[in-house]
Amino acid sequence: MSRREVRDSAFKLVFEQLLRDDDIQELYDIAEEIDEITVDDQVKAIVDGTLAHREELDRIVENYSKSRKLARISKLNLAILRIALYESLYDENTPVNAAISEAMVLANTYTYSEDASFINGVLGAFSRDLEKENA
Known part of the structure; x- marks a missing residue:
């Protein structure tokens, strides 16, 4: 599986967990049973890491979202933001620019184009601040 396919599967699982609030292992089992979402160790690493850092990632989203409160951000957008932020902060093999691009x-x-613009704005502001921090 390509890295993009891994990320797509992870996104679907993180999004599903936001919708259903089920135990992630149950979602892994369902995904494997219906064979529509690939679940392997790479997918689980992204999903598990994203869920483990959910509160921290949400605080970052809240900090950089100037136009929307966290509760008003769609679950699709939130899943994408969480994964990108998780990869930017915790995945040593994924540069920040690559995480944002993906x-x-x-x-x-x-998502809709206005949502894509919102996501890009949040991640862009985060990236600029991270760059300043690391300089």
Whole structure:
């Protein structure tokens, strides 16, 4: 599986968990049973990491979302933002720019253009501040 396919599967599972609030292992089992979402160790690493850092990631989203409160952000957008932020902060193999670029691929595939712009704005502001921090 390509990294993009891994990320797409992880996105679908994170989004599903937001919708159903089920135990993630149950969602893994269902995904494997219906064979529509690939679940392997790479997918689980992104999903588990994103869910483990959910509160921190949501605080970052709240901090950089100037136009929407967290409760007003669609679950699709929130899933994309969480994964991109998780990868930016915790995945040593994914540069921040790559995480943002891949988030935009997901946003352009699954959301409206105004939502994609919102996601890009949040991640862009985060990236600029992260760059300043690391300089």
